[in-house]
Amino acid sequence: MTRIAVVDYGAGNLVSIAQALTAVGATITVAVRPADLTGADGLIMPGVGAAGPAMERLRGQGLIEPIREWIEAGRPFLGICLGLQLLFEASDEDSADTFGVLAGRTVRLVSPPTLPHIGWNQVIRTRAHPLFEGIEPDADFYFVHSYAGSPAEVHANVVLATTEHGGRFVSAIARDQLLGVQFHPERSGPDGLRLLGNFAALVEAHAEALQVPV
């Protein structure tokens, strides 16, 4: 059975993600330390709040290098909200250095009518991707944030979807097995569950492809 590890670094509502993944039939491991990643086929990094304290906690738990290695090995990874922002090089929120596996920075939303950006908004896809299989190309998802990752020009092709709140920002990215969404699928009703189910299916397909045929 597919096992998905969810990183627990005290930044965000792990409970709702665990509940949603369970609802779509995935088996979950809560990853507090590096050893917890053993046996997992996919990795989800959730999170809300500021980048600096989040990186500090990940460092304290010894998870920075294992997560970086996981991503560099091309294994299935889904960053949610802050978990997506941390993939970029740095955050303007508190000038924190982040993972840097994607070129670009996390920047404050441009001319937002309200801040934080809280509520349901359209996620407008720029290309097809199995993560959004069975979901309308402009479906609504639930957002809660004030900053968003802004990919550098060189990585413009990672953009999977954008959303408008004042200015337009990147709301989903994909580069091979590296996936990220700025919204909260675990709180986005049936479409959110579908997206998490799609991720679980991608994880399973990837795990099967790695298995040596008998």
Place this chain on the structure above:
Amino acid sequence: MLRRRVIPCLDVADGRVVKGTRFIDLVDEGDPPELAERYAREGADELVFLDISAAAEGRATLLEIVEQTARRAFIPLTVGGGVRSVDAMKAVLRAGADKVSLNTAAVANPELVTACARRFGSQAVVVAIDARVREPGGEAGGWEVMIRGGRDATGLDAVVWAQRAVELGAGELLVTSIDRDGTGSGYDTALLRAIVDRVPVPVIASGGAATPADLVSAVIEGGADAVLAASIFHRRLVSIAEVKQAMTDAGLPVRAVANAA
């Protein structure tokens, strides 16, 4: 474009959903997780649980209710009532809530808002403000903040407190008109507008809804980002679909009910 949210509110006392008029004369309205699931299915964009039971055992019951709901309704949950510490907030989030609303405790101890926002992020901290129109002819005018379920006057000006709450770290405000609550006389749009025009964060309108037109007016005249109502939904006087249709007709963006569970 950001959708205007429709939020059913479940006032919970001793494990049951109740609703009063101007915060008193409580009437039983049903089983909390059952109602919550029904609302999620019918297109609610979020749910708010307010614990209005005074007893300590009411608290444990509420956490259980939140847990049961969070496992089945995959929309955001806000829980309020009696949260007085960072640890209490942590327990509520661990039960599956996404946000906590602070009311009396925020007035009594403003540093709590900041401490909770630092620990869990501003997006998880809603400051709930119960406001009452000041006596006509009084010097101050405007609205006064009430605490302890509307029982005690604080002397604080609601608009000033709203701005202060945001400075302290609130990511959202839930503004209830005590004068209108449960009366069906419409939201206090002047109160909403006075606050919305002075804070950057989203404001949730509460207190007084009777018809879909009232909820539309809270957004258009009051400037609210989200509208909350209780009895009209519990008693099936108005459906969430009807509210969303009225909003759509008024040109307001809403999440389609068909996309709900």
